[in-house]
Amino acid sequence: MRRLLHPPCPPRKARHVPDSQPPSQIIIAVPKGRILAEALPLLARAGVHPEASFSDENSRALRFATNDPAISLIRVRAFDVATFVAHGAAQLGIVGSDVIAEFGYSELYAPVDLGIGHCRLSVAEPAEMAAQDDPRGWSHVRVATKYPHVTAAHFASRGVQAECVKLNGAMELAPTLGLAPRIVDLVSSGRTLLENGLVEVETIMEVTSRLVVNRAAMKTRSRVVPLVEAFRRAVETQEIAA
Known part of the structure; x- marks a missing residue:
């Protein structure tokens, strides 16, 4: 039985997009x-x-x-x-x-x-701790922060091991409730730290x-x-x- 050969399909033309079509938003x-x-x-x-x-x-x-x-x-x-x-x-x-x-x-x-x-990204701790503390003597720190990668990299560059507890808010509660003795957070006026008995002890970066x-x-x-x-x-x- 003879097979019927179909003529090749003509090449497909690109679809014309009218100039009036709005651009991608x-x-x-x-x-x-x-x-x-x-x-x-x-x-x-x-x-x-x-x-x-x-x-x-x-x-x-x-x-x-x-x-x-x-x-x-x-x-x-x-x-x-x-x-x-x-x-x-x-x-x-x-x-x-x-x-x-x-x-x-x-x-x-x-x-x-x-x-x-x-603002600035800073390390803060309770005022009574800061009165007897020297950041230059740290070898290991435990901090609450929503910036674990920046925090760990900062302390690693100083040869300090950082244990970061990830929080997304209410950072100032961490020291008073025993979650972590220090925090790393954004500071603008410093009022929130003051009202929660905390003080800045080190600046990580200006923001x-x-x-x-x-x-x-x-x-x-x-x-x-x-x-x-x-x-x-x-x-x-x-x-x-x-």
Whole structure:
């Protein structure tokens, strides 16, 4: 029986995408909490104006439109900003240098120091302990912190073995409840430490908020580089005004 030969299929043509199709949306991750108030003026100077509900503390929404249909904002916990951007769920973000150091994501690029969120990552202990203590004599420390990697690396560089107890909040309770005699946490005014009977004994790093970018998005999304430059100009304008 003769087999019927089918003529070869013609080559498939690439589907035409009309020019009117909206571009892929750029998502900027911003942190909840005290940094948000400082970030808003920077966003405005960079030309990004969120919808009114973004500033509503009672709003349960997490994603917000802006004046530019191609840009939206998500409002997440500070520690989560780095993760969203590193994994490409957001293309840009605003996050502290403490978080960048703790996670060490290779996918993150931090091209702009935004000059906001000034604080420090410090070691603190009860005042009565500090009166008789000398950090230069430490060989082993037990600390409560949400920065175990930065903390361990800091003490390792000094030849000190660090036992880190991971906490996500209420750090100041650790010494009084016997969880750990010392803590490593962010310090701004020092008021929280004072009210809980703690004092700073060592500074690990000075902290500011940075603009972070997903490295792949910076190469593939045409809107990302202009946004980075807009933030850079916004910081320069802020410094001149100051």
